[in-house]
Amino acid sequence: MIRKLNSNKLTVALPKGRLFDQTIDIFRKAGILKEEINSSSRKLIIESGDFYFLLVRAKDVPTYVENGIADIGVAGDDVLIESDPDVYRPVDLNIGVCSIVVAGLPESKEKYFSNPTSIKVSTKYPKVTKQFFGKKGVKVHIIELYGSVELAPLVGLSDYIVDIVETGRTLRENGLVVIEHIRQSSAKLIVNRISYKTRKEKLFPIIEKLHKFLDKGE
Ligand code: PRP
Numbered sequence: 001m002i003r004k005l006n007s008n009k010l011t012v013a014l015p016k017g018r019l020f021d022q023t024i025d026i027f028r029k030a031g032i033l034k035e036e037i038n039s040s041s042r043k044l045i046i047e048s049g050d051f052y053f054l055l056v057r058a059k060d061v062p063t064y065v066e067n068g069i070a071d072i073g074v075a076g077d078d079v080l081i082e083s084d085p086d087v088y089r090p091v092d093l094n095i096g097v098c099s100i101v102v103a104g105l106p107e108s109k110e111k112y113f114s115n116p117t118s119i120k121v122s123t124k125y126p127k128v129t130k131q132f133f134g135k136k137g138v139k140v141h142i143i144e145l146y147g148s149v150e151l152a153p154l155v156g157l158s159d160y161i162v163d164i165v166e167t168g169r170t171l172r173e174n175g176l177v178v179i180e181h182i183r184q185s186s187a188k189l190i191v192n193r194i195s196y197k198t199r200k201e202k203l204f205p206i207i208e209k210l211h212k213f214l215d216k217g218e
Pocket of ligand 1: 163170
């Protein structure tokens with residue numbers, strides 16, 4: 001069954017978990033959403049006020065927005081660099097702030113800085129990794145993983161990983177260290193290109209309210 005959502009409402013694709021709660025919090029504080037939301041339910045479509053919220057995996061948010069299933073969504077730079085969707089990115093929400101880094105065991109630091117011509121890296125971010133080492137002129141053998149990337153250096157899958165670090169707790173608890181910083185990442189509001197043109201009256205006030213709220217530095 002293909003379910004058509006009521007087209008008067010805006011559809012918002014959000015990643016499940018922490019970013020979902022932080023986005024709802026900003027929407028509420030910015031005066032965009034007044035209604036309550038029960039995020040602990042297992043429902044994948046939550047209807048609230050003028051919105052449908054679709055709960056998806058972080059990596060899938062750009063797909064829903066680029067294909068026009070969702071008018072808007074929230075995605076981190078880490079995800080956007082990998083999928084490079086054809087969408088507008090009008091607001092930096094300044095949430096989900098983290099660093100993308102090269103990390104490994106402390107003892108592999110020296111080898112890293114001895115200018116190797118090739119390197120083996122495990123990561124969920126093959127594009128970021130390829131670009132980063134490409135610019136350095138280092139040949140990189142990428143082992144793509146889908147999670148628990150910090151395990152790789154501990155069991156000898158690769159000396160190095162490229163991953164995001166938020167609190168640093170996962171690295172610390174696994175005896176790993178940051179070897180090189182690649183870039184910062186934060187969550188962006190992304191907008192479908194057609195919605196941006198055809199649903200201006202609904203979208204522009206939201207973008208404006210977000211800018212106003214975020215400019216106040218809250
Ligand atoms: C992410 C990331 C690190 C961890 C970093 O993994 O890949 O493993 O969070 O956060 P920290 O610096 O606060 O410890 P995620 O929780 O998404 O799980 P995953 O390993 O299943 O991808």
